[in-house]
Structures are given as structure tokens and as C-alpha cells.
Amino acid sequence: MTKTFMIALLMIVDSYCCFGQTKQDGQPGYDGALAKKLGADAYGMKSYVMVFLKEGPVKIKDSVAREKLQTAHLKNILKLAGEGKLIVAGPFADNQEIRGIFIFNVSTVEEAKKLTESDPAVQAGTLIMELHPWYGSAALVEIPGIHKKIQKKSVVDN
Numbered sequence: 001m002t003k004t005f006m007i008a009l010l011m012i013v014d015s016y017c018c019f020g021q022t023k024q025d026g027q028p029g030y031d032g033a034l035a036k037k038l039g040a041d042a043y044g045m046k047s048y049v050m051v052f053l054k055e056g057p058v059k060i061k062d063s064v065a066r067e068k069l070q071t072a073h074l075k076n077i078l079k080l081a082g083e084g085k086l087i088v089a090g091p092f093a094d095n096q097e098i099r100g101i102f103i104f105n106v107s108t109v110e111e112a113k114k115l116t117e118s119d120p121a122v123q124a125g126t127l128i129m130e131l132h133p134w135y136g137s138a139a140l141v142e143i144p145g146i147h148k149k150i151q152k153k154s155v156v157d158n
Contacts, residue, residue, distance in 0.1 A: 040138035049112035051062045051102040051136040058125030072120035
């Protein structure tokens with residue numbers, strides 16, 4: 001009987017700890033205004049489009065031309081980020097076929113395709129794109145603003 005009493009008591013305490021800490025409108029710490037601002041659903045998630053930038057068929061051997069194209073590629077990334085369309089971008093560090101990613105804060109693959117087609121490296125054929133709808137944390141929308149606060153130097157500065 002003591003064992004049964006202890007188990008029941010633990011269940012009551014556990015229930016209190018789990019449910020007593022939640023607010024009426026969600027999990028502990030939930031900020032409904034922020035969730036709305038970021039476009040979050042009930043899970044704190046939203047839809048994006050992820051682009052895998054793959055090695056394209058065109059190979060530029062001239063180092064000056066390659067550097068010029070890379071600078072144009074980076075400037076386009078900054079432009080798209082400044083418009084709030086591109087929220088994450090970066091290269092992979094393992095020198096494989098997939099060279100990097102973009103995560104676009106847009107609702108359709110078609111819109112992301114148009115934005116990716118604005119990239120000079122895609123236009124030149126040194127990169128090709130593979131696009132996928134993606135579901136991730138709505139908090140990603142905050143990355144560009146945070147990045148500006150921790151970036152000492154621009155990727156296009158020499």
C-alpha cells in the first residue's frame with residue numbers, strides 16, 4: 001500500500017510540474033506576438049524553400065574571372081538577404097558536388113527559383129540549383145539581423 005501511495009504521489013507531483021508551468025497560451029516562455037511576427041505556426045515552425053547549389057557544367061579556369069564571378073555571387077547573396085528573401089546561405093566545406101545552400105523565406109518553389117536564377121554563378125553555369133520545400137523553425141527569420149551584430153567584416157570586403 002505504501003508503494004502504491006508513493007507512485008500516486010509521484011504522478012501527482014509530476015503532473016503538477018509538467019502542467020503547472022505552462023501558460024494558457026502555450027509552452028513556458030511562449031511569446032505569441034513574436035510567433036505572429038515571425039509567421040510561426042503552433043509548433044513554432046514555418047515553410048521555406050531550401051536550395052542546394054551544385055557544381056555546374058561550366059568550369060572557369062582563369063583565376064581573375066573566377067574571383068570576379070565569386071564576388072558577384074556574394075554581392076547577390078547580400079542583396080537577397082537585404083531584401084529579406086534569403087535568410088541562410090553558405091558553402092559546404094567538403095568540396096563535394098553540393099557546393100552550398102540557400103534557405104529562402106518565400107512560400108513557393110517558383111519564387112525561390114526566380115531568386116536563385118538572379119545569381120551570377122547560376123547564370124554562368126558554374127552552379128546549378130536543386131530546390132525543395134522545407135519546414136523549419138520560424139526563428140530562422142531572425143538570423144540575418146543577428147548576423148549583422150556579430151559580423152566584423154563583409155564577405156565582399158577585400
